Structure formats: C-alpha cells, structure tokens
Amino acid sequence: MNPETLRNWIRAAGAGRPRGRRAAEPPTVPVAPSTPETEVATLRRENAGLKKEREILRKAARCFASETDW
Numbered sequence: 001m002n003p004e005t006l007r008n009w010i011r012a013a014g015a016g017r018p019r020g021r022r023a024a025e026p027p028t029v030p031v032a033p034s035t036p037e038t039e040v041a042t043l044r045r046e047n048a049g050l051k052k053e054r055e056i057l058r059k060a061a062r063c064f065a066s067e068t069d070w
Contacts, residue, residue, distance in 0.1 A: 001063050009056050 001067065005063075006060075009060060013053060013056055
C-alpha cells in the first residue's frame, strides 16, 4: 500500500483528532433540539459522517486483506 493513500484516508477521516489513542468524542446531537427539523438536520449530518467513516474502513480492510491474501 502506498503510504500517501493511507495518509489521505486519515486526513479525510478528520485531521483534527488527537494523535495516539482515539479520544472519546462528545455526542454531536444537541441535548434539547428546539424543533424536529433541527434534530433531523443534525442526525443527517451525523449519518453522513458515519457513512464516510465506514467507507474509509471498508477500503482499508480490502487493502489489508489483499496484502495478506485472506
């Protein structure tokens, strides 16, 4: 695997995260949304981020599996 590819995946996942062990992230959903529309918009943003992370992990898993001939 090209190191630059892995570096790009890490950047896409969020370069602002602390290095080392992954820190627990605070929940992105507000405690008391003012309207249902606000809550839906927040959940859609969170869902989009989770889908992006899942796709990055799938690509990494495929790459590592091809290297080890699984």
